[in-house]
Amino acid sequence: MAGIQYTLNRLVLMIPTFLLVMIIIFLLVRLLPGDPAIAIAGDKASDADIAAIREKLGLNAPLWTQFWFFLTNTLQGDLGRSILLRAPVLDVILARLPTTIFLAVYAVSLSILIAGPLAFLAAVNRGKWQDNLIRAVFQVGLSMPVFYIGLILLTFLAAQLRLFPVGGYGETFLDRMYHLFLPAVTVALYTSAILMRNLRAAIIEVLDAEYVQFARAKGLPSRLILGRHVLKNALISTVTLLGLSIGQLMSGTLVTETVFAVPGVGRLMLEAIFARDYPLIQGLTLTFAVLVSSVFLMTDLFQSWLDPRMRLS
Amino acid sequence: MKAAALAVGLALSTALGSFTIGSADAVERGGTLNFARYDGSKLVDPIYADRNPDIWMVGSLFSTLLEPTADGTDLVGSLAESYEVSADGKTVSLVLRDGVKFSDGSPVTGEDVVFSLDRARNPDLGPWAGLLAAISSVSADGGNITISLENPDPALLSMLATFNTAIVSKKAFEAAPGATDQEKSAALFAKGGPGLGSGPFYLSGFEQGASMSFAANPHYWKQGEDGKPLPYIEGVNFQIIPDDATRVLKLTAGEVDIAEFIPFSRVAELDADPSINMNLFPSTRIIYSPINTREKRADGSPNPLADERVRQAINYATNKEALIGLVLQGAGKPMSSPVMSSATRLAVDMSPLYGYDLEKAKALVAEAGLEPGTEVTLTTLAGSADDATIFAALQQMWQPIGINLVAEQVDGATRGSKNRSGEFDIHTYGWVDDVNDPSQVTGWLGYYPTRKAVGTGWNNADFNALYEASSTEMDPEKRADQYKQMQEIYAEAAPLLFMYETPFAVAVSGKVDGYLQTPLGNNVFENVSLER
Numbered sequence: 130m131a132g133i134q135y136t137l138n139r140l141v142l143m144i145p146t147f148l149l150v151m152i153i154i155f156l157l158v159r160l161l162p163g164d165p166a167i168a169i170a171g172d173k174a175s176d177a178d179i180a181a182i183r184e185k186l187g188l189n190a191p192l193w194t195q196f197w198f199f200l201t202n203t204l205q206g207d208l209g210r211s212i213l214l215r216a217p218v219l220d221v222i223l224a225r226l227p228t229t230i231f232l233a234v235y236a237v238s239l240s241i242l243i244a245g246p247l248a249f250l251a252a253v254n255r256g257k258w259q260d261n262l263i264r265a266v267f268q269v270g271l272s273m274p275v276f277y278i279g280l281i282l283l284t285f286l287a288a289q290l291r292l293f294p295v296g297g298y299g300e301t302f303l304d305r306m307y308h309l310f311l312p313a314v315t316v317a318l319y320t321s322a323i324l325m326r327n328l329r330a331a332i333i334e335v336l337d338a339e340y341v342q343f344a345r346a347k348g349l350p351s352r353l354i355l356g357r358h359v360l361k362n363a364l365i366s367t368v369t370l371l372g373l374s375i376g377q378l379m380s381g382t383l384v385t386e387t388v389f390a391v392p393g394v395g396r397l398m399l400e401a402i403f404a405r406d407y408p409l410i411q412g413l414t415l416t417f418a419v420l421v422s423s424v425f426l427m428t429d430l431f432q433s434w435l436d437p438r439m440r441l442s
Numbered sequence: 443m444k445a446a447a448l449a450v451g452l453a454l455s456t457a458l459g460s461f462t463i464g465s466a467d468a469v470e471r472g473g474t475l476n477f478a479r480y481d482g483s484k485l486v487d488p489i490y491a492d493r494n495p496d497i498w499m500v501g502s503l504f505s506t507l508l509e510p511t512a513d514g515t516d517l518v519g520s521l522a523e524s525y526e527v528s529a530d531g532k533t534v535s536l537v538l539r540d541g542v543k544f545s546d547g548s549p550v551t552g553e554d555v556v557f558s559l560d561r562a563r564n565p566d567l568g569p570w571a572g573l574l575a576a577i578s579s580v581s582a583d584g585g586n587i588t589i590s591l592e593n594p595d596p597a598l599l600s601m602l603a604t605f606n607t608a609i610v611s612k613k614a615f616e617a618a619p620g621a622t623d624q625e626k627s628a629a630l631f632a633k634g635g636p637g638l639g640s641g642p643f644y645l646s647g648f649e650q651g652a653s654m655s656f657a658a659n660p661h662y663w664k665q666g667e668d669g670k671p672l673p674y675i676e677g678v679n680f681q682i683i684p685d686d687a688t689r690v691l692k693l694t695a696g697e698v699d700i701a702e703f704i705p706f707s708r709v710a711e712l713d714a715d716p717s718i719n720m721n722l723f724p725s726t727r728i729i730y731s732p733i734n735t736r737e738k739r740a741d742g743s744p745n746p747l748a749d750e751r752v753r754q755a756i757n758y759a760t761n762k763e764a765l766i767g768l769v770l771q772g773a774g775k776p777m778s779s780p781v782m783s784s785a786t787r788l789a790v791d792m793s794p795l796y797g798y799d800l801e802k803a804k805a806l807v808a809e810a811g812l813e814p815g816t817e818v819t820l821t822t823l824a825g826s827a828d829d830a831t832i833f834a835a836l837q838q839m840w841q842p843i844g845i846n847l848v849a850e851q852v853d854g855a856t857r858g859s860k861n862r863s864g865e866f867d868i869h870t871y872g873w874v875d876d877v878n879d880p881s882q883v884t885g886w887l888g889y890y891p892t893r894k895a896v897g898t899g900w901n902n903a904d905f906n907a908l909y910e911a912s913s914t915e916m917d918p919e920k921r922a923d924q925y926k927q928m929q930e931i932y933a934e935a936a937p938l939l940f941m942y943e944t945p946f947a948v949a950v951s952g953k954v955d956g957y958l959q960t961p962l963g964n965n966v967f968e969n970v971s972l973e974r
Contacts, residue, residue: 162855162856162859163854163856163857164858164862168854168855171492171569172871174569175572175892175893176862178569214650215485215624215628216650221650224650225651283691284691287695288695291696294697295688295691295692295695296683296697297681298652388685388688390682390683390685392649392650392651392653396684400651403854404855
């Protein structure tokens with residue numbers, strides 16, 4: 130019962146979050162220097178053409194009127210038409226979103242697969258050569274920009290060794306796994322470095338906790354101690370970090386999708402910003418906000434399962 | 443223009459072939475070309491194409507009545523086998539070629555031509571209608587087309603060889619779903635398939651922002667070297683790869699056959715690769731910097747660049763060859779005409795146009811009384827490595843003449859806004875001709891009523907009068923003389939920092955023959971063949 134109440138509370142809290150996001154993105158987009166009408170019509174257009182476009186887009190209307198239209202239309206599921214792509218924003222986003230979600234889930238899965246076992250290995254071998262080696266390697270992953278890691282992987286694994294395609298995203302599920310492997314690894318290397326460090330520290334902390342010492346003293350088998358007591362408790366802070374990393378990962382798709390020629394919403398966002406495509410920027414930001422908020426919600430729910438005390442607080 | 447009867451022979455129509463790269467002795471047929479693009483098409487419709495990635499693809503899907511020769515200096519027949527301009531210059535008569543068909547096999551008729559040209563000149567539709575403003579009516583009697591003009595227009599024939607006058611099938615267009623012309627156009631592009639155009643290909647697949655594919659039009663009227671219809675290849679697959687490094691990697695990994703817009707810093711490396719033909723196609727692309735010539739800056743302060751001598755001085759103080767070496771790794775040449783590229787018709791070769799002469803520059807600023815240390819702002823594109831290099835070079839080059847150059851970094855949309863509002867001192871810019879006539883670029887750079895002479899505010903009555911006279915002058919010699927005078931006036935006034943021309947850098951796999959990018963930028967695939 131407390132779990133359902135907690136979930137409902139979290140859902141209600143998302144409403145003001147979205148409203149705030151809508152206000153901020155609406156204002157931020159309009160604070161950007163540069164006239165969208167010029168971006169749409171191009172440098173070669175006449176002043177009359179520019180004026181006509183401004184009128185057509187409703188850019189001459191007062192700001193609050195523009196916001197009211199944006200708000201009411203959005204609530205009715207109408208995100209407007211993309212100026213750049215001449216198509217409904219929702220359709221454009223829905224066409225590109227699965228690719229980005231696929232990439233994000235792929236990257237997160239790889240991050241967990243990489244970070245989990247290595248953090249465990251490093252923690253149980255604290256201070257030994259295995260621990261030092263793992264930490265040193267991940268330090269490199271943390272200190273290099275994502276696009277640089279991507280280009281290195283592309284050059285060696287794709288262009289020279291021809292193990293993977295240089296870009297694209299494939300047709301079937303397996304084909305996509307193959308095509309998106311390098312971009313997913315690129316993102317995962319960075320994320321897993323953060324996760325590994327955090328998880329390692331958390332495991333070490335839990336290993337020293339009194340209840341673990343007590344479990345050992347009781348003679349419980351190591352597998353049970355590690356699985357039931359250590360891992361579950363160490364995961365609490367790491368799950369929070371994972372949720373935050375996914376938010377960061379979404380913004381990282383802007384770079385990754387451009388370098389690897391992946392046609393997802395990250396690359397679309399860059400195109401929309403350069404073209405001052407207001408409806409598309411607004412729609413995409415809202416989409417990112419929904420995705421990230423959903424991830425945070427899931428993170429909270431998962432955490433409350435790991436640590437039921439959170440529901441009560 | 444005297445009564446001009448310019449019959450165009452069928453033989454000329456294959457002139458393109460002589461300018462393309464490579465020439466296969468025995469051309470192989472078949473195969474699909476994989477092409478890595480820097481940006482994707484959004485809508486390839488003759489009248490709505492307004493971005494280069496759209497404009498440059500129109501010719502592959504749609505044919506025009508006339509077409510430019512590969513070097514861009516002349517016109518030849520395409521769907522029209524002949525054309526004639528009346529003595530008073532107010533009527534253009536064309537005869538459609540026998541047997542020309544759309545890609546679904548239906549015939550191209552006079553009715554399609556009337557529909558397409560009426561659509562193209564409708565100011566409520568596409569942005570290019572102004573280029574056809576002289577037309578008062580278009581009519582057809584079978585395959586005989588008559589275009590009546592309000593006034594003579596020496597650029598009209600060039601317009602009939604331009605993407606926006608390409609012929610679309612009236613029947614296919616009207617049958618498309620949608621209430622408006624725009625909706626029908628978008629629906630047709632989204633659906634693809636044969637029947638809309640009569641170009642060498644038809645659109646066979648499109649995924650917004652990711653890929654696009656063309657399939658060969660089996661009914662295309664041009665013949666290949668083997669006496670069979672062009673194109674030689676079965677189709678073209680386009681992949682959109684915005685990142686320069688990834689595009690190059692795609693080519694070197696053998697995943698694509700052609701990669702366009704190669705960064706100039708990579709040209710030498712790819713040129714050394716024996717499996718790649720590194721092409722630098724001549725273009726009408728010029729890189730220049732508009733100078734604010736208004737007496738006052740936008741903030742009301744005096745504008746040192748309003749003095750013609752100061753503008754001349756910065757032109758003399760700019761070592762263009764050095765800039766070309768730094769930015770283009772030598773793959774370019776200084777502008778030789780002040781208002782157009784050397785590949786544009788009626789360009790006058792005035793080279794060296796403000797050749798590097800520091801002493802002359804110093805004398806000019808001294809004469810103008812320019813205060814040493816005068817601050818001038820160069821507005822550049824944020825994130826552009828080229829602009830950053832240009833700024834660093836100009837800062838050093840202009841320091842000896844007393845100019846303290848500072849940079850202001852903005853994005854493209856902001857730069858466009860500043861250009862229109864005059865809120866700049868000098869900023870980087872570029873241009874590629876869209877039409878095979880000098881009127882467009884000259885109007886853009888110099889004719890004040892068009893766009894305040896590319897935002898510089900330069901307003902010269904003699905230049906404006908010459909431009910207006912040239913727009914109805916049908917005598918080629920008189921028109922050429924008017925353009926010569928305009929170029930001389932413009933060079934003297936120097937409302938621009940005249941910089942350089944750049945080629946189109948396209949890396950092509952050694953197994954590809956016959957690819958061409960025209961000086962206007964159009965991608966021509968109809969003569970491409972693949973070694974298999």
